[in-house]
Amino acid sequence: MTGPGHRWSRTVPPVTTRPAAGSLAAVCDGLVRIYWSPSGEVHALKGVDAVVPGGRLTAITGPSGSGKSSLLRILAAQDRPTAGRAEVAGHLLTGMSARRLRAVRRRHIGYVFPRPPQNLLPHLTAREHLAMAGRLRGVGRAQVTRETGELLDLLGIADRADHLPGQLSGGEQQRLAFAQAVVGRPALVVADEPTSELDSVTTHDLLGAVHELTRTGTTVVMATHDPLAAAAAHQVIHLRSGTVASEEVAGRRLAVVDGDGRVQLPEEALTRFPSRRVLVELTDDGVVLRRPS
Numbered sequence: 001m002t003g004p005g006h007r008w009s010r011t012v013p014p015v016t017t018r019p020a021a022g023s024l025a026a027v028c029d030g031l032v033r034i035y036w037s038p039s040g041e042v043h044a045l046k047g048v049d050a051v052v053p054g055g056r057l058t059a060i061t062g063p064s065g066s067g068k069s070s071l072l073r074i075l076a077a078q079d080r081p082t083a084g085r086a087e088v089a090g091h092l093l094t095g096m097s098a099r100r101l102r103a104v105r106r107r108h109i110g111y112v113f114p115r116p117p118q119n120l121l122p123h124l125t126a127r128e129h130l131a132m133a134g135r136l137r138g139v140g141r142a143q144v145t146r147e148t149g150e151l152l153d154l155l156g157i158a159d160r161a162d163h164l165p166g167q168l169s170g171g172e173q174q175r176l177a178f179a180q181a182v183v184g185r186p187a188l189v190v191a192d193e194p195t196s197e198l199d200s201v202t203t204h205d206l207l208g209a210v211h212e213l214t215r216t217g218t219t220v221v222m223a224t225h226d227p228l229a230a231a232a233a234h235q236v237i238h239l240r241s242g243t244v245a246s247e248e249v250a251g252r253r254l255a256v257v258d259g260d261g262r263v264q265l266p267e268e269a270l271t272r273f274p275s276r277r278v279l280v281e282l283t284d285d286g287v288v289l290r291r292p293s
């Protein structure tokens with residue numbers, strides 16, 4: 001939470017809102033999600049291990065159907081995994097009663113839908129949206145009023161505070177959706193393809209605004225198909241067929257080794273092993289995979 005008398009400025013982020021260095025906003029451990037339908041089972045998540053570092057933007061990427069939304073819905077406490085563990089801000093979501101889950105969702109998680117109209121009510125102004133979101137999150141009126149000014153300013157829509165959604169552009173509506181998700185400082189903001197309906201210029205502006213939010217301590221995890229959005233993230237988790245294929249941290253791509261020692265090779269590496277068999281050589285500083293001759 002911000003301290004008394006604090007000014008939330010674009011140039012001097014409030015240190016007090018930053019999560020402790022190295023803190024984790026969310027942890028997923030062996031998440032499995034199976035959907036049952038008349039046409040059969042769909043294994044959308046097949047054992048996803050992932051961590052979401054606090055105060056950072058994490059992008060979830062992957063082809064259509066790879067499980068991005070399924071993962072986000074679990075992290076947002078809107079759905080439960082079939083198996084595995086999900087923890088947000090130290091709360092173990094799996095196994096919680098529906099009532100407790102709803103309470104954690106309200107207090108600790110903000111959610112941004114892909115389409116601007118899904119996030120906002122047509123008859124409430126920007127300021128009223130934040131007041132309502134703060135109230136639902138159980139935050140006192142004085143804090144909501146202070147954060148409303150700070151957030152609308154930070155997101156570049158302070159002059160739209162008394163406008164209705166219909167008077168805002170698509171990009172402004174998505175900024176308001178983020179402000180609404182962030183007011184009261186939940187531990188995690190989950191955004192499902194928030195730029196999918198925006199053009200590249202508006203996307204760029206929105207990503208700048210999200211970056212500002214993370215600089216002031218907000219943790220955002222965002223599903224995206226957009227290379228611009230993935231490039232703006234501190235960490236990228238790439239899903240393939242319901243598993244984590246690779247992660248990118250600080251510009252380096254890391255393959256993931258699961259608890260049973262399985263590694264998903266990048267697709268371009270996979271083509272080098274047409275027989276799907278490899279010779280594994282241990283060296284002093286690593287492991288080399290060679291095509292069997």
Ligand SMILES: Nc1ncnc2c1ncn2[C@@H]1O[C@H](COP(=O)(O)OP(=O)(O)OP(=O)(O)O)[C@@H](O)[C@H]1O
Binds near residue numbers: 036
């Ligand atoms: N409620 C559901 N019932 C049955 N199958 C579902 C349900 N929701 C998702 N699926 C299936 O689970 C798989 C993963 O879907 P999901 O929406 O998580 O993927 P995604 O990566 O977000 O896809 P997209 O990028 O197209 O939104 C898909 O095969 C999808 O058809």
